[in-house]
Amino acid sequence: MLYLVIMAGGSGTRFWPESRRARPKQFLTLAGERSLLVQAADRCRTWIPTANMRVVTNAAHAAETSRQLPELAREHILLEPCGRNTAPCIGLAAWQIWRNDPDAVVLVTPADHLIRPESEFRATVERALGLIDRQPRASVLLGIEPSYPATGYGYIERGEPASAGEGGASRVRSFREKPTLETARRFLAGGNFVWNSGIFVWRAARILELLKEFQPAIYDGLERLERSAQSHGWEAALKDEFPRMPSISIDYGVLEPLAARNSPDDGVFVVPASFEWDDVGSWQALPGVLGTDDEGNTSSGMTCQIDTKGCVIRSTASHLVATIGLTDFVVVHTADATLIAPKGDESAIRKLVALLEERGYERFL
Amino acid sequence: MLYLVIMAGGSGTRFWPESRRARPKQFLTLAGERSLLVQAADRCRTWIPTANMRVVTNAAHAAETSRQLPELAREHILLEPCGRNTAPCIGLAAWQIWRNDPDAVVLVTPADHLIRPESEFRATVERALGLIDRQPRASVLLGIEPSYPATGYGYIERGEPASAGEGGASRVRSFREKPTLETARRFLAGGNFVWNSGIFVWRAARILELLKEFQPAIYDGLERLERSAQSHGWEAALKDEFPRMPSISIDYGVLEPLAARNSPDDGVFVVPASFEWDDVGSWQALPGVLGTDDEGNTSSGMTCQIDTKGCVIRSTASHLVATIGLTDFVVVHTADATLIAPKGDESAIRKLVALLEERGYERFL
Secondary structure: EEEEEEEEEOOOOOOOOOOOOOOOHHHOOOOOOOOHHHHHHHHHOOOOOOEEEEEEEEEEHHHHHHOOOOOHHHHHEEEEEOOOOOOHHHHHHHHHHHHOOOOOEEEEEEEEOOEOHHHHHHHHHHHHHHHHHHHHEEEEEEEEEEOOOOOOOEEEEEEEEEEOOOHHOOEEEEOOOOHHHHHHHHHHHHHHHHEEEEEEEEHHHHHHHHHHHHHHHHHHHHHHHHHHHHOOOOOHHHHHHHHHHOOOOOOHHHHHHHHHHHOOOOOOEEEOOOOOOEEOOHHHHHHHHOOOOOOEEEEEEEEEEEEOOOOEEEOOOOOOEEOOOOEEEEEEOOOOOEEEEEOOOOOHHHHHHHHHOOOOOHHHO | EEEEEEEEEOOOOOOOOEEEEOOOHHHHOOOOOOHHHHHHHHHHOOOOOOHHHEEEEEEHHHHHHHHHHHOHHHHHHHEEOOOOOHHHHHHHHHHHHOOOOOOOOEEEEEEOOOEEEEEHHHHHHHHHHHHHHHOOOOOOEEOOOOOOOOOOEEEEEEEEEEOHHHOOOOEEEEEEEEOHHHHHHHHHOOOOEEEEEEEEEEEEEHHHHHHHHHHHHHHHHHHHHHHHHHHHHHHHHHHHHHHHHHHHHEEEEHHHEEEOOOOOOOOEEEEOOOOOOEEOOHHHHHHHHHOOOOOEEEEOOEEEEEOEOOOEEEEOOOOEEEOOOEEEEEEEOOOOOOEEEEEEOOOHHHHHHHHHOOOHHHHOO
């Protein structure tokens, strides 16, 4: 059986004032009519039953997650008492799925990326599943063909084609974290590098096996959690055990050492994605995702522009944001706060949020 | 007895989005805690009884006027069915006051100027009243010592000192409407020009006498209104008669020809004001009125600035407006609309409001 694990534990301030501590990016409706989290669930809805969906999120976001995905059973929303990066997150979900279905195959995906069209997402995942069918101990990553020399993404170097390599699957030769611009240009020119989408397909049993080998502290923690839950209850046990696990990403903690070992059939593979992908990293990303009008503006909600160029302007359906003579700014209106910041300065919002924190404006954080 | 007539019929869009058709400038709280209209009433409250106060406003603003000045009797708020400039407005109020008190002296003032301190306003009016005491047929204007060569104001040229000229009162030699910058500089250098504050002191009976002489159509209209009200009721009569009066200012229609006649005792006089005066013509005027912080910003409500200079930023107590990297802009947040416009472009808001009208955004007008 195929299961979907949506990693929705992210936090962050890059979408302030829409994103807040209580409502990070994955819960926002940045493109289209649905939040990124709801889109992540919806894009699998026709081919993965709801009962097979799991969301791993921070305990603080339990209510918002249930509100956005009311069809999910309460016990299918796994609540991390604190963030521990992706390895414990995936381990936790894999364990919960594996204990009920030892043959489960798991599609793991971040909650906060934009993927279009949904049909191509499914087609790509099907190719990964085909590979797993033939090589059950494979760990498969979806790779995104790079369209520009991005310095903010992780890259995957493709090696030789997988032996069961239909759909362009290759072995992963190496992982390269955020490169310099020069290196990124070389990657792009070389043609054998793809972006790491953070989307994985593998058997739940294989995930646990790999954690046991490469991250025994996490595996032991999961075992202790299982035992402790029987005597103390799940919630108390999780609160006790989860924070003790090392905070490490699945890429760095498991897949990189596994790929480096270069063993023939139980290694790491990459399947090229045929869908459009964007991680929507900041307000600045919206023009690329939503397009621009003739003046280079990307606007949503009720807005009115005069002599306004290259701006990202967001409002609600009932509040009018009128701009005159503004160039290359981000303007975001929400019910209780409005941001006006230069589009080019990605650090601006971080500075602002730090200042709000310093001033004790808690309710805006 | 002294009466106060507050002319609150103004409309206009220069303070959009705070000002709307239903709530023009005089009803806004631009400086301090009270609206300009309330300030206009309050500055006379200790020395003119409430029963002697009249507000002339547009019928559309009846409710807002009563809300802001609940102590005013309903019949003391005179409702113009349409705007007809200041001559019919003052005529209407003068007639209503005169018919009950033929000896009434009337202080006429616009509702939408900022005047500080209140004590000096009273002192200046007292000097004007002293002149009227000695020369009952005088029409007295308050003049403002110009502080810069303004091109947006009307100027009054001072002639010889009034024969009962204590307090610096002079005869008015001429009126000069909005001059060119060069002329304004000459006025300023010459020293015998003051700004026309639009504040007048004269006997109600004298106002009517002057209207009868210089604007007989208005005087006749007032007489017809009186008769018609007796048979058809005040409201119906006003709706019928008022729109037929010529739309003309008291300055142009009465005081200019009166001053030109240069008769000794029943002419036009100007008393120099000892108070600070600002007509707060646009958002751009706020820094001059409210002052600026170290970065040259004038802000009110909940705001937070980073690298923000020379801006006017207005929000409410509960909505945070955060600006980064903004220079010389006006940012105004209200419950249903937010404006971001260059501070230097006084025509920007007019263009915007025209565009909103064109697009049928009625509820924002």
